[in-house]
Amino acid sequence: MTQNLAVDSARLWSSIMETAQFGATPKGGINRLALSADDAKVRAWFKTAVEAVGCTVSIDAMGSMFARRPGRNNALPPIAIGSHLDTQPTGGKFDGVIGVLAGLEILRRLHEAGIETEAPIEVINWTNEEGARYAPAMLASGVFAGVFSLDYGHSRADRDGIRFDTAMDGIGARGDAPLGHPLSAHFELHIEQGPILEEEGCTIGVVSGVQSIRWYEGTMIGLDGHAGATPMRLRKDALLGVARVIEATNRVARAHAPDGLGTVGLIENRPNSRNVVPGEVFFTIDLRHPDDATLAQMDVALRDAVAEIAEADGLALTLEETWTAPAVHFNPDCRARIEAAAETFGYKTRAIVSGAGHDSAYINRVAPTAMIFVPCAGGLSHNEAESATEADVTAGANVLLHAVLATDRALAETA
Amino acid sequence: MTQNLAVDSARLWSSIMETAQFGATPKGGINRLALSADDAKVRAWFKTAVEAVGCTVSIDAMGSMFARRPGRNNALPPIAIGSHLDTQPTGGKFDGVIGVLAGLEILRRLHEAGIETEAPIEVINWTNEEGARYAPAMLASGVFAGVFSLDYGHSRADRDGIRFDTAMDGIGARGDAPLGHPLSAHFELHIEQGPILEEEGCTIGVVSGVQSIRWYEGTMIGLDGHAGATPMRLRKDALLGVARVIEATNRVARAHAPDGLGTVGLIENRPNSRNVVPGEVFFTIDLRHPDDATLAQMDVALRDAVAEIAEADGLALTLEETWTAPAVHFNPDCRARIEAAAETFGYKTRAIVSGAGHDSAYINRVAPTAMIFVPCAGGLSHNEAESATEADVTAGANVLLHAVLATDRALAETA
Numbered sequence: 039m040t041q042n043l044a045v046d047s048a049r050l051w052s053s054i055m056e057t058a059q060f061g062a063t064p065k066g067g068i069n070r071l072a073l074s075a076d077d078a079k080v081r082a083w084f085k086t087a088v089e090a091v092g093c094t095v096s097i098d099a100m101g102s103m104f105a106r107r108p109g110r111n112n113a114l115p116p117i118a119i120g121s122h123l124d125t126q127p128t129g130g131k132f133d134g135v136i137g138v139l140a141g142l143e144i145l146r147r148l149h150e151a152g153i154e155t156e157a158p159i160e161v162i163n164w165t166n167e168e169g170a171r172y173a174p175a176m177l178a179s180g181v182f183a184g185v186f187s188l189d190y191g192h193s194r195a196d197r198d199g200i201r202f203d204t205a206m207d208g209i210g211a212r213g214d215a216p217l218g219h220p221l222s223a224h225f226e227l228h229i230e231q232g233p234i235l236e237e238e239g240c241t242i243g244v245v246s247g248v249q250s251i252r253w254y255e256g257t258m259i260g261l262d263g264h265a266g267a268t269p270m271r272l273r274k275d276a277l278l279g280v281a282r283v284i285e286a287t288n289r290v291a292r293a294h295a296p297d298g299l300g301t302v303g304l305i306e307n308r309p310n311s312r313n314v315v316p317g318e319v320f321f322t323i324d325l326r327h328p329d330d331a332t333l334a335q336m337d338v339a340l341r342d343a344v345a346e347i348a349e350a351d352g353l354a355l356t357l358e359e360t361w362t363a364p365a366v367h368f369n370p371d372c373r374a375r376i377e378a379a380a381e382t383f384g385y386k387t388r389a390i391v392s393g394a395g396h397d398s399a400y401i402n403r404v405a406p407t408a409m410i411f412v413p414c415a416g417g418l419s420h421n422e423a424e425s426a427t428e429a430d431v432t433a434g435a436n437v438l439l440h441a442v443l444a445t446d447r448a449l450a451e452t453a
Numbered sequence: 454m455t456q457n458l459a460v461d462s463a464r465l466w467s468s469i470m471e472t473a474q475f476g477a478t479p480k481g482g483i484n485r486l487a488l489s490a491d492d493a494k495v496r497a498w499f500k501t502a503v504e505a506v507g508c509t510v511s512i513d514a515m516g517s518m519f520a521r522r523p524g525r526n527n528a529l530p531p532i533a534i535g536s537h538l539d540t541q542p543t544g545g546k547f548d549g550v551i552g553v554l555a556g557l558e559i560l561r562r563l564h565e566a567g568i569e570t571e572a573p574i575e576v577i578n579w580t581n582e583e584g585a586r587y588a589p590a591m592l593a594s595g596v597f598a599g600v601f602s603l604d605y606g607h608s609r610a611d612r613d614g615i616r617f618d619t620a621m622d623g624i625g626a627r628g629d630a631p632l633g634h635p636l637s638a639h640f641e642l643h644i645e646q647g648p649i650l651e652e653e654g655c656t657i658g659v660v661s662g663v664q665s666i667r668w669y670e671g672t673m674i675g676l677d678g679h680a681g682a683t684p685m686r687l688r689k690d691a692l693l694g695v696a697r698v699i700e701a702t703n704r705v706a707r708a709h710a711p712d713g714l715g716t717v718g719l720i721e722n723r724p725n726s727r728n729v730v731p732g733e734v735f736f737t738i739d740l741r742h743p744d745d746a747t748l749a750q751m752d753v754a755l756r757d758a759v760a761e762i763a764e765a766d767g768l769a770l771t772l773e774e775t776w777t778a779p780a781v782h783f784n785p786d787c788r789a790r791i792e793a794a795a796e797t798f799g800y801k802t803r804a805i806v807s808g809a810g811h812d813s814a815y816i817n818r819v820a821p822t823a824m825i826f827v828p829c830a831g832g833l834s835h836n837e838a839e840s841a842t843e844a845d846v847t848a849g850a851n852v853l854l855h856a857v858l859a860t861d862r863a864l865a866e867t868a
Contacts, residue, residue: 232682249681253727265716265739266664266808267647268832270706277717281699288693291685301680302692303727305720312668312718312737322727324680393681416676417683 040153040443041382047432050143054431057083057123057139058131067422068131072124072166073101073202078209080123084163087142091149093161097213100178100191101165101206104215107145109155109446115220117155117445118405119144119438120162120179120397121228126170130424132414132431137227138163140435144442156450157222159442164397165211171196179397182218183404221405223372223445226398227434228409229426233417234390241433242380243390243411244373248399249297250333250365254323256283256344259354262309262317277307277316279353286343287323290336297391298336299326328391330365366392366399371448372408372441379440385433410434410441455568455858456797462847465558469846472498472538472554473546482837483546487539487581488516488617493624495538499578502557506564508576512628515593515606516580516621519630522560524570524861530635532570532860533820534559534853535577535594535812536643541585545839547829547846552642553578555850559857571865572637574857579812580626586611594812597633598819636820638787638860641813642849643824644841648832649805656848657795658805658826659788663814664712665748665780669738671698671759674769677724677732692722692731694768701758702738705751712806713751714741743806745780781807781814786863787823787856794855800848825849825856 060080061070070076081103085095088105096104106116121137141161148159164182169175172194181191192203206212230236235243260274284302291300306320325340327333341357348355380387390411392399398407412434415425475495476485485491496518500510503520511519521531536552556576563574579597584590587609596606607618621627645651650658675689699717706715721735740755742748756772763770795802805826807814813822827849830840 230682231679232684233678233687234682234684237687251681263648263832264646264808264834265718266666266714266741267645267649267834268714268808269647269649269711270703270714271711272648272652272832275703275716277720278699278703281696281717284693284696285700288685288690296684296686299681299683299685301690301728301730302696303680303729303731304725305692305722307720310719313716313739314718315716316718324728326681393679393683417678417687419679419682 043147043151043439045143045147045432045435045439047428049146050139050432050435051428053139053142054131054135057135061125063128063422065422067424068125068129069127070125071127071171072168073171073205073209073211075209077124078211081163081211084123084138084142088145088161091145093145096215097211098182098215098217099188099212100181101211101213102178102182103163105145105161107148107159109158111156112158114157114449115222116158116160117442118160118162118221118224119442120164120224120401121226122164122167122397124166124168126168126420128422130419130421132229132424132426133231133419134167136229136431136434140227140438143435144439147439155446157446167397172202176395176397176400179400183400184218185400185403188217218404222449224398224401224405224407225372225438225441226396226409227438228396228411229414229419230390230411231414231417231419232393235388235411235413236415236417238388239386240388241385241412241430242387242437244376244387245368245392245409245411246373246389247328247368248366248392248395249326249328250330251363252325252333252337252359253361254357255360256321256323256355256357258319258348260317263315265313265315268315273315274352275315276319276353279347279351280305280319280321282347283321283344286347287340290339290343293339294327294332294336297328326393328365366402368402368408369406372406375441375444376408376410376437378444379437382440383433383436385437410437458562458566458854460558460562460847460850460854462843464561465554465847465850466843468554468557469546469550472550476540478543478837480837482839483540483544484542485540486542486586487583488586488620488624488626490624492539493626496578496626499538499553499557503560503576506560508560511630512626513597513630513632514603514627515596516626516628517593517597518578520560520576522563522574524573526571527573529572529864530637531573531575532857533575533577533636533639534857535579535639535816536641537579537582537812539581539583541583541835543837545834545836547644547839547841548646548834549582551644551846551849555642555853558850559854562854570861572861582812587617591810591812591815594815598815599633600815600818603632633819637864639813639816639820639822640787640853640856641811641824642853643811643826644829644834645805645826646829646832646834647808650803650826650828651830651832653803654801655803656800656827656845657802657852659791659802660783660807660824660826661788661804662743662783663781663807663810664741664743665745666778667740667748667752667774668776669772670775671736671738671770671772673734673763675732678730680728680730683730688730689767690730691734691768694762694766695720695734695736697762698736698759701762702755705754705758708754709742709747709751712743741808743780781817783817783823784821787821790856790859791823791825791852793859794852797855798848798851800852825852
């Protein structure tokens, strides 16, 4: 009976466009920071929508919302569909939003089709995923998964010094549901935020995990000199040294193709005057790979290359690793169910590693978790021009629906 | 009689230290912008000093001061010793100053030794050489040489909107001497403002000219991308492209060793965020060589290299040449007299090209001209820590003295 079930594409798209009005920007994006007045509006809208299809909403001490649809066996932990409704200050209409609203659409579809699942289904709106108002990102899912303490979560402050708990109470978003209840599984639909699916003509990315990340800060110190009076052989050009670091970062990433990534994204050149040989340059390096061990090899290769550059050019170098995030590997069963659901619909798929962090990266620590990516135009995200097609979002929602139903069947069989 | 004549080292040094009080900074430098109150003080001090040794001071319509010591044949155009007493806002005690005060010391020495030259001697304080208050630099010597019109010179405005002529009248620095009178020769003693003489243990640089300069502004345009979600093969990293431009600029300069110079001194990276692949980078290039034809070859090599980089990386590039200054070649006779004078004293010399512009570069257009460089510590200049030794400054003044006397003998022979 459920095998031919599909979401209502128009209704899903319409809910995305309707909620996009909460915090809409003139350029077609959304500015809906966590726990803002517009966040309160979308949260109220979501509560009304899920209650209309027979769900009850509970809220935890971090404001995360759990819309629960009962199953036959309510002793089973729910199968969760989670993402977030907060956005960047100049965010788009899709990042996070489609994951929650696809969950809503699934609740609606199950409701109107009169389908009873074995386990309860829970659609979750995780608070403050973006980290744009309260750093770090994925704050509420992190507290849920025990990565951060509740005190830590509550005490985060925004740029105006307003604490998380104060802002949460200010919009009445605090709840009393116990923190960190068990989940049978957690699925998240999200736009890719990168160009791979679009470039390869794939509709569905079966996310294998989140890659390992290392961040570095470096300072290259040479000697300021007059651009007209300092012979090349006597120069200590810090910017030339950093140019070689940029080249080396690129080389190390490409030596670990196709998954290795290396980026020098930030550079501050001093004194930054057109007729002065630069004497000091600050720079950052962002190094990523899905495999921790490979990233460790890249780290060694990068450090060797950078030290060699500094020594060869007579430059003084400091290079500090400022952040490390280990790789996340999603649950194989959940991934297989996503893959199978996509096959049923005939969607072209590919395994893909998430470049960015997501709530699922933390929830993966406490429940079997996996993610579904759909393409976004040009890979553009965290941008008001962020764009995805109705067909792709619908495809993702259908895969999400059937991955959830397959998980439910598996639970029914083992129960 | 004049063959063993030498300047009074202690007196010269003392005059440098005494005038350094006009605009002295806490860090031991000088802040004496052109036509400021402190400039007025040093100008008055200079006038008193030269009048005390029998000179008369005339001033032209740009405020340049001409301290004239008569000769036997006053129909001959004077032999000039010129430089400047204005400084950068955080300037040192030597740049420009030693050229004028060595001239004063020579006037004093000739006076007390009772030496009568054939031609008059003129020590010149050129107004606003630095360009720090009124751009462009070398403004008054440029007007004197007919490079700029008097109207142009008068109408320059500082950052507060104060015109050059207004500031000049404000300190009573305008004179009525005819503009651009003939000079038999023009000699200028200056610190090198680069590290070559110090590095090679030379006392005297015989300046062959001022190198040719080309300035460029470029913008490399790629595509912003998420550092975690954009595979290396799909990137259009504008900063990586500019890193290669920096490397190419260095390579082109070194391919024209030892005189070729190439510098990327200014770079602006956008969006300059540590987890974003840079989408747009603005940069400048400063290319120099003593020979115009060689610099033209460097220009072609650079343009080819930069275009190739942009094309290979799929980046869009604009590269504009914003300024060109042709090479200046000083007068061979004047250079030979400097060389001969240095030999007499046994100073170690080397031919050297000036990396920076000087009043002599313009005066060279209207009179036989040459320059003498002396070392400055670490090549540091335009800096309050600028430093030169008494021995080196004295050596430069002695060479200046004897180059002037040799020029005078030559004039006497041909007269």
